Amino acid sequence: MDQLIEIDRDELGTGADIRERALEALELGKIIFLPQHSFELTSRERKFLDPAVVKQPRGHTGRARIVFEPDSGRLRHDQVDARVRHDMEAMMARFAGWSKDLVTDLVPRYGSALAMGPASFRPCARKGVQGLHVDSFFFVPTQGQRVLRLFTNVNPAGEPRVWQIGETFEPFAKQYVPEIRKPVPGSGWLLERAGVTKGRRTAYDHTMRQLRNLAKRDTDFQRHTPRRMIDFPTGSTWVVFTDARVHGAASGQFAFEQTFLVPSDAMSNPDLSPLRILERLLDRALT
Numbered sequence: 471m472d473q474l475i476e477i478d479r480d481e482l483g484t485g486a487d488i489r490e491r492a493l494e495a496l497e498l499g500k501i502i503f504l505p506q507h508s509f510e511l512t513s514r515e516r517k518f519l520d521p522a523v524v525k526q527p528r529g530h531t532g533r534a535r536i537v538f539e540p541d542s543g544r545l546r547h548d549q550v551d552a553r554v555r556h557d558m559e560a561m562m563a564r565f566a567g568w569s570k571d572l573v574t575d576l577v578p579r580y581g582s583a584l585a586m587g588p589a590s591f592r593p594c595a596r597k598g599v600q601g602l603h604v605d606s607f608f609f610v611p612t613q614g615q616r617v618l619r620l621f622t623n624v625n626p627a628g629e630p631r632v633w634q635i636g637e638t639f640e641p642f643a644k645q646y647v648p649e650i651r652k653p654v655p656g657s658g659w660l661l662e663r664a665g666v667t668k669g670r671r672t673a674y675d676h677t678m679r680q681l682r683n684l685a686k687r688d689t690d691f692q693r694h695t696p697r698r699m700i701d702f703p704t705g706s707t708w709v710v711f712t713d714a715r716v717h718g719a720a721s722g723q724f725a726f727e728q729t730f731l732v733p734s735d736a737m738s739n740p741d742l743s744p745l746r747i748l749e750r751l752l753d754r755a756l757t
Contacts, residue, residue, distance in 0.1 A: 473635055473698060473715075475500050479507035482575055493577050496618070497742045499638035501700075501710040502576065508622040508705045509568055509726055515561045519626050519724060521594040523558075525549055534594035538562035540586040562589055569620045569728035573709065583736035585615070587729030592722075600718035601686045602636050602695065604744070606678035611658075611671045614745040614757045616732040617713040623704050624724050630701035631722030637696070639714040640747050645691070646684045647751050650677055674745055674756035678713065685716075713744050 475495040481488045492502050511519070524534045525548065536558065537546040543563055550558050566589045574581045587610075605617045623631045636642070658671035685691055699720065702708055710717070734743035741747075749756050 473500055474503050474700065476503045476505060477576075479504050489576065489578060493579055493738055496577065496709065496711055497737055497739055499711060499714045499742075501635070501708050501715065503702070504707045504709075505703070506705060507572075508624060508707050509565050511561070511624060514557065516626075517554075518558065518561065518591070519593065519624070521723075523550060523554070523593055525551065534592070536562070536591040536593075538566065538589045538591075540566040540589060546588065562591065565589055565591075565726050566728055569726075570730075572707070573618070573620060573730060576709065579738060580618070580730075580732050580736055583733055584618075585731040587617075587731055589726065589728045592725045592727070595723040596719055596721050599634070599720045601692055602634065602697065602716050602718045603682045603685050604639060604642065604678070604714065604716055605712040606675065606682050608675075608679055609667055611667055611669045611675040612678075612713075612731060613669065613672050614674045614734055614743075616711055616734060616737070616743060618709065618730040618732050619712045620707065620709045620728045620730070621702070622707040622726050623702050623722065624726065625704045625722070626724065628704045629723065630703045631725050632720040633700050633702065634697045634718050634720050635700055636716030636718075638716070639744050640751075642685070642716050643681060643744070643748060643751060646681055649684055650680055650752065652676075672757050673754075674748065677748055677752070677756060678744065714742075 475492070477488060477492060495502060521534065524536060536549050538559065539546055540563065543559060545555065545559055545562070566586065569589070570584065570586065573584065621631070625631070653673055653676040661667045662670045734740045734745045737743060745756060
């Protein structure tokens, strides 16, 4: 089956069928692709289409991106010059609202259940190809909630953002189930108590992190697993459950991203969630 489901933004006004199609595709691990719909910067905001907007400590080699917390309306850490911070926060807040409106329109079933995670802006060119993986967050446990992410490419030079796309979750997870180890009893409570994590790490969070790390370290998997390279052009948007689709960014510059958390029970088919799949494969509860 095709991994990419193309939808014209205008189609969402034609009735429920297109939304049911989008919902089914997302839950099967496919990518919803809107080729001619993206976040539009105002003339005032176009000054941020410059990698120099990101402040990085001398010698820093990590990912250069700006992270915004919609709940607080603030940027995370001191990432931009104080003189433009207010304008940057206003742009990021506008993007977060735009993203939520689009996802709510695309899959209204999730509307009231959607929890806003961080948003990010990535004005710097990607350095190197990201290893294939599924998403899990160490510091912010999801506790079995789904990770739904929206991306939009605003590259002013017309350059695409390129991803490599691998298999869906269940066949991926089956490769590593024999290597999965149970968490140390009480470790989730201890990490939360010590302030290392924002919330309790469950057995599910522990397992998902192992899957990510096992895949990243598996050189045979990284080199030889089947994949498809996909170009997401300027002016396009894509939405995917990144906890259930093996993926890795390959190249690109000037993209926005918004993360949402969706309870597994809010899905049309909760049995397709990584939580339920792992509980079945491991034959034990993970929450």
